[in-house]
Amino acid sequence: MNEQIKKQASQHLSPKEVDTVMAALILRREFIEAIFSAIDARYKSVEIFLEQEFGMTADKRKQLQAYCLEA
DSSP, X not given: OHHHHHHHHHTTSOHHHHHXXXXXXXXXXXXXXXXXXHHHHHHSXXXXXHHHHHOOOHHHHHHHHHHHSOO
């Protein structure tokens, strides 16, 4: 997927700009940790966050997990 994005961006941007875009797309561990820390501080758990912000109940999470994750 990243190669497709890079190829398309290369058609419109300079090599330096493409590198900047690609760097911005990388999920860094510290960003992910900061996101989960903020969720924990505000909602006390990811489950509560998902339910309050997206209406994702425990049953809906189980359905999504069954659909997306390997058993």
